[in-house]
Amino acid sequence: MRSPGLLSVMVHADYHGSLKGAARVLLLSVAALLALAFVPWLRFEVPVSVNVTLHTTFETVSVIVSALVFSVGWHTFSKQNTSNVALVCSAFLGVAILDFAHLLSYDGMPDFITPSGNGKPISTFMAARVMVALAVLAIALMPWYQRVGRRWQTSLVVCSVVFAVSFSVYAMVEPALIPLFFVPGRGLTPFKIGLEYGVIALNLLAAAGFYRRMRQPQPYPVVQLFTASCLMALSELCFTLYASFEDQYINYGHVLKVMAYIYVYRAMVISMLEAPYRQLELARSELAENEEKYRLLFENSLDAYMLTNVNGEVYAANPAACALFGMTEEQLIRGGRAAVIVEDDPRLAQLLELRRQTGRASGELTMKRADGTRFEAEISSAVFTDGKGRSTTSTFVRDISARKKAESEILELNSNLEQRVRDRTTQIEAVNEDLERFAHAIAHDLRSPLVAIEGFTNLLERSTRDTLDSRQQHYLGRIRAGAMRMSSMIDALLDYAQYSRANLRIESLDLAEVAEKTLASLQRREPSRALRISVQKPLPFEGDKRLMTLVMENLLDICWKQTSDRSGAEISVGSQVDADGETVFFVTNNGFGFDASAASKLFDVFQIINAKNELQTTGISLAQVRLILGRHGWCIWVESRAGGSTTFRITRERPPAPVSISM
DSSP states (O other): OOOOOHHHHHSOGGGHHHHHHHHHHHHHHHHHHHHHHHOGGGOOBOOHHHHHHHHHHHHHHHHHHHHHHHHHHHHHHHHHOBHHHHHHHHHHHHHHHHHHHHHHTSTTSOOBSBOOOTTHHHHHHHHHHHHHHHHHHHHHHSOTTOBOOHHHHHHHHHHHHHHHHHHHHHHHHOGGGHHHHEETTTEEOHHHHHHHHHHHHHHHHHHHHHHHHTTSOOSSOHHHHHHHHHHHHHHHHHTTTOSSTTBHHHHHHHHHHHHHHHHHHHHHHIIIIIHHHHHHHHHHHHHHHHHHHHHHHHHHOSSEEEEEETTSOEEEEOHHHHHHHTOOHHHHHHHOGGGTBOTTOHHHHHHHHHHHHHSEEEEEEEEEOTTSOEEEEEEEEEEEEOTTSOEEEEEEEEEOHHHHHHHHHHHHHHHHHHHHHHHHHHHHHHHHHHHHHHHHHHHHHHHHHHHHHHHHHHHHHHHTTTTOOHHHHHHHHHHHHHHHHHHHHHHHHHHHHHHHHOOOOEEEEEHHHHHHHHHHHHHHHOTTOOEEEEEOSOOEEEEEHHHHHHHHHHHHHHHHHHTTTOTTEEEEEEEEEOTTSOEEEEEEEOSOOOOHHHHTTTTSTTOEEOTTSOEESOOOHHHHHHHHHHHTTEEEEEEEOTTSOEEEEEEESSOOOOOOOOO
16 A cells, blocks of 8 residues: 655645645755756856856746736735735836846946946846745735725835835945945955855745645645745855856756746736636536536426516526416416415415515415416515525425315214213213212112121020020121121222212312321320331322321221231331432331232222231221222332231322332
8 A cells, every 4th residue: 555645744634736836846946956967068157248148038937926016916906916926016016126227237238327238237126126035935924814094005116116216216326335245357256155145044934934825725826936936046056156257057947937937927917817716606506506417306396386576576486386276387477476375365465465575475275287286385485685686485285185185084082982981981981970979779688688797696696695605606796797897898898989080179288297197096096006106207299188098097007907016016107309309208017027929919998907917808898998098199109028027108190119118
């Protein structure tokens, strides 16, 4: 697998291609300079007359390119008002003036103010190089789109022109500048060579700045400016090597300088002239792509869509609209709104008025097809202004006939269901009344033989008291006890039925207060009982006070009986919070317990537990407790073990969460 090169790591992918081209130009330029330095037959001096022509050509091109950079930059600044554009055009206007002064002062040119040659052109040449290097470095370091005003640009241009003209005039009239750069017979001075290396450093810093900016896409041709900076640095290196004004180094340096200026001009043209056209082409491409998207959306929409004006004239209709109304697009355009809308629908005027006031409207209308059939439709319409300044509306239409039919069927089903519920409720109420009458009738019919049994056993006991032995009296007592038990069972059934239908009167109450009153009543009934009672206070509860009192009486009565034979008996009433954050009420005792098989039947009708842990069909108290708590939205659970404690827990109607209760 090929590893990524330095170029792909350091530079954004957008610049890979153009940077490779720039690298080839720079490598060829360096190779040419090395060849001039190390290949003997490439070392030459051009005759003075030819050299003057070459130099004039190079400098003329430089002046023209510099002027073009200024003109392009000045025109672009009027559009963009960016600081870098102002800096470039101002600097190159000054460079054009300095290079022109340099051209006039060159060896072989006619005397201008003072005699030409003998190093006179070097001062203006160096001033131009320093100005270009500083301007390019500033561009590399400053943000490209930093906005400035026209006054700031004018100030830069004035400063550049004043400096260039003043320095050119001074260089021409003051011969004392010449020895700073060139000594006839000896060549370049150390000051001039050092200044050239300083300019090289400025150009290399600018190139590094442009290269660093290539890590991210930039809004200007950064590769061209990078190449120009490198070529200017290479050109300045040539100007440190020449020994005469006619050798190979000075001529090759001028070639590189012209190339660098052309790259700068190319960058300005791309950034200032070509870029807007490229952006326009990109915008056109995006516009065409968006138009294609909207065309596909228009043609493939499942909903009917029409483009109209506020008066109902149709401009366009998609295939779904044509299929919905059974017309072609031409027919819809000719017929307009009147061809598809039922004009006498009162909802039409309301929708049009709403759209006129708010610019948009939605609702339901009755519409018609080409064959005259009508259907219910859902309309969504909005007004906007198109590119021609016309008030245009976009209207979506959806056939909701099937939905309306389904809604009608649902309403009919609901109406039928409500009637069926009322009928069934009436039937249930009638059945409940019949059951209540039946229960009372059965109770009356069952009580009659019980009364007879109890009465005759009393007569039999009184008449045969002296003649019956103890066994016979025992049998007679068991008959009376069975009759009494049967009577209590009938009363319990009637109570159970009453509790299932009793109206609940929900109020705030304290179960702790109810428990204390119940336990006090039990202690008055058996004052000799010694046991420890614990009631947590308060125990707030929302429920029917009469029925919840019955719940506590039944639970505490069971606990009282379970602890009757237990020494150190304990009964506790309280509440705790389970793992789900819900309140759990509990009633617990340490009397005899029972195993799990007994717990499954404990809340059935007529089931209680005796002291021998046996189930007897002699009570209904816990069944009543479950019934009453269920009507309040609560349920009861029991935890017990044979020979151990028993705990009744009252929770919301859900599986109980773990909770720990200690005696």
